[in-house]
Amino acid sequence: MIDPVEPLxxxxxxxxxxxxxxxxxxxxVPRDPAHGDLATSIAMATARLAGRExxxxxxxxxxxxxESLPAFVSRVEVAGPGFLNLHVRTSAKQDIVLRxxxxxxxxxxxxxxxGERVNLEFVSANPTGPPVVVSxxxxxxxxxxxxxxxxxxxxxxxxxxVNDTGSQVAALGASLRARWRETRGEPLAIPDGGYHxxxxxxxxxxxxxAEAAAWDALPDAEATAAFAGYALExxxxxxxxxxxxxxxxxxxxxxERALHDTGAVDAVLRLFEAxxxxxxxxxxxxxxxxxxxxxxxxVVVRRDGTPTYFLADAAYHKDKLDRGFxxxxxxxxxxxxxxxxxxxxxxxxxxxxxxxxxxxxxxxVTLVDGGETVAMSKRAGDFxxxxxxxxxxxxxxxxxxxxxxxxxxxxxxxxxxxxxQSSKSPVFYAQYASAxxxxxxxxxxxxxxxxxxxxxxxxxxMREELDLVRQLEQFPDLVADAAExxxxxxxxxxxxxxxxxxxxxxxxHQIVSEDDRLSRARLALCRATRxxxxxxxxxxxxxxxERM
RNA sequence: GCGCCCGUAGCUCAGCUGGAUAGAGCGCAUGCCUCCGGAGCAUGAGGCCGCAGGUUCGAAUCCUGCCGGGCGUACCA
Numbered sequence: 234m235i236d237p238v239e240p241l242x243x244x245x246x247x248x249x250x251x252x253x254x255x256x257x258x259x260x261x262v263p264r265d266p267a268h269g270d271l272a273t274s275i276a277m278a279t280a281r282l283a284g285r286e287x288x289x290x291x292x293x294x295x296x297x298x299x300e301s302l303p304a305f306v307s308r309v310e311v312a313g314p315g316f317l318n319l320h321v322r323t324s325a326k327q328d329i330v331l332r333x334x335x336x337x338x339x340x341x342x343x344x345x346x347x348g349e350r351v352n353l354e355f356v357s358a359n360p361t362g363p364p365v366v367v368s369x370x371x372x373x374x375x376x377x378x379x380x381x382x383x384x385x386x387x388x389x390x391x392x393x394x395v396n397d398t399g400s401q402v403a404a405l406g407a408s409l410r411a412r413w414r415e416t417r418g419e420p421l422a423i424p425d426g427g428y429h430x431x432x433x434x435x436x437x438x439x440x441x442x443a444e445a446a447a448w449d450a451l452p453d454a455e456a457t458a459a460f461a462g463y464a465l466e467x468x469x470x471x472x473x474x475x476x477x478x479x480x481x482x483x484x485x486x487x488x489e490r491a492l493h494d495t496g497a498v499d500a501v502l503r504l505f506e507a508x509x510x511x512x513x514x515x516x517x518x519x520x521x522x523x524x525x526x527x528x529x530x531x532v533v534v535r536r537d538g539t540p541t542y543f544l545a546d547a548a549y550h551k552d553k554l555d556r557g558f559x560x561x562x563x564x565x566x567x568x569x570x571x572x573x574x575x576x577x578x579x580x581x582x583x584x585x586x587x588x589x590x591x592x593x594x595x596x597x598v599t600l601v602d603g604g605e606t607v608a609m610s611k612r613a614g615d616f617x618x619x620x621x622x623x624x625x626x627x628x629x630x631x632x633x634x635x636x637x638x639x640x641x642x643x644x645x646x647x648x649x650x651x652x653x654q655s656s657k658s659p660v661f662y663a664q665y666a667s668a669x670x671x672x673x674x675x676x677x678x679x680x681x682x683x684x685x686x687x688x689x690x691x692x693x694x695m696r697e698e699l700d701l702v703r704q705l706e707q708f709p710d711l712v713a714d715a716a717e718x719x720x721x722x723x724x725x726x727x728x729x730x731x732x733x734x735x736x737x738x739x740x741x742h743q744i745v746s747e748d749d750r751l752s753r754a755r756l757a758l759c760r761a762t763r764x765x766x767x768x769x770x771x772x773x774x775x776x777x778x779e780r781m
Numbered sequence: 782g783c784g785c786c787c788g789u790a791g792c793u794c795a796g797c798u799g800g801a802u803a804g805a806g807c808g809c810a811u812g813c814c815u816c817c818g819g820a821g822c823a824u825g826a827g828g829c830c831g832c833a834g835g836u837u838c839g840a841a842u843c844c845u846g847c848c849g850g851g852c853g854u855a856c857c858a
Contacts, residue, residue, distance in 0.1 A: 261797095261800090262797090263800090263801080264796095264797085264800095264801090265801075265802095267801095268801070272800090272801090274799095274800060274801095274838095274839090277800085277838055277839075278838075278839095280838065281838065287838070312801075313800090313801045314800090314801070314838075314839080315838085316800080316801065359858060361858090396858060399857080399858065400857055400858075401857065401858050402858095404857090426857080489858095515856085516856090517856055518856095519856095528783075528784075528854080529854090531855095531856095532855085532856045533856095534856085535856040536856060537856080539856090541855095541856065541857090541858095542857075542858050543858095546858095567786080567851085567852065567853090568852070568853070569853085569858095570784085570785050570786075570852070570853060571784075571785080571852085571853040571854055572853090573784095573785080574784085594785080594786075596786065596787080596851085596852090597786095597851075597852080637794075637795080637806095638793095638794070638795090639794090639795085641786055641787075642786090642787070642794075642795095643786080643787065643850095643851065643852095644793085644794080645792095645793065645794090647792095647793075650793085650807080658806085659805085659806060661820060662806085662820080662821095664820090665818085665820050665821075666821090668818075668820090669817090669818050669820095669821080670818095671818095672817075672818050673817050673818080675817095676817050676818095677817080680817095707797095711797080714797070714798095715797090718797085718798075720797090722795080723797060725795090726795060726796085726797080726805090727797085729795090729805075729806095733805090736821055736822065737822070737823095739817085739818095739821080739822085740813095740821070740822045740823085741822090743816075743817070744817055745817050746817090780818090781818090781820070
């Protein structure tokens, strides 16, 4: 309904806006339907400049607007301290119902991203243990953001960076080896910095004895590597399966070790050297991160000659750049915010354009069971895994729980609450609306009513009906805005509002009645509502059941 | 010390990049199905939006400074 008048940013100077015609006035959709369908605060913003009273100025603007009103606007009124509220013609709202039904599953798609290629990296948790709850939050966030971006015209590649080499992996190998020896009756001796989780004991118990014995007989470094390789393979498979189950698929699983093997790490080191960004001190080689605003320089090659994770990360981002992505988004866990500056330094050092790398930080998830905080430490082996969480509350509830929160809010996940009261959990509100509509449609199908045509829709004129349409109309913009702001939680909030407006409509009006024409019209509105709920829930990776 | 994030109803959290009387869920109190799904709807109690300044016609929202809480500040990843 706002096609003929593009809403504008508020960024221009009042002097430029005031003298020109109505098409240049910035418009926004008011929260409260009583305030119209489009509104502007232009009169208040420019009153002082014009030396006039806001309401008086608004009245004059309203008169001018009325002279050249777009066809879809029915009336203009001055309200409150000087707002100009535009009301959209009822017939234009009725049109929207048909537009939604025609677009079907495509309703909500736009081309705002214009095909720009985005690399979206998220989760990327070390494969040294089963994914934990924070990974579930990252998976829910990342996959939903990917869905939103794709729906809005971006070309997105979801990527998981696998840290399959380095000291953590060596510790993993040594820990598994210790667990295996334990199965042979030796005392348990997990090395310092090793992993104490029982999952390694279970893994060790299931190992092929002859093979493991052969590995154990190798020199320490080789033995550790062999056990580590075994553990990585098993854990990697587990992680992939769980991400699939959680509806968070990745197109690329990128191996850190491959960067070393192919010489990409060496290459980026030579690149930095050629740019004069590396120097030697205390036997190690340092990257001049301070040149890029970091508070200290960073080691890239240790005294013992091995490259650091930081250097591999530089090689990794160079690889993303070389693959031609217009933009790289990294979703990082809460314990990585100290990396932001140095990673931006990397981006500039590898020659990426300004703004190419975007880093999004997620905040902590505190797991609570009843009133008790559940401790989670992968190394200490005391944790609730992502799989546990899904078993307890299901994928829908878990995803919705995470998606309801802003990414930078620390969130408390109460297992007891989610488990015992899952049927009352917020996600079911929108799902229930969807199922309720499906029920009504089934009933209508039995009554043998034909689909509505445009003339039938003339009967949609009640406030609850039009408020609902007004909400449905905003879906495509909401999706694209949420994608651009990287705020999937907006989608959750929006769907809650859709459900609320539907329930109010449902409560106030009989959908299937003796009046066939009105029944057809209301059923069309129901179908359109269900379409928006289904499309929105699909973007969230949550099911929209026919029955509950 | 320095840096990042967060302080909104009893609890968990929203508040759409500055708008009109600050919202939801849970919990509490009270009404609604002889009628399409009551997992719903309606009403009520409950708020110096951490504190103090500033910008603005207008601030929960932007800026500064405090006070609280979390996290980071490795030749681990």
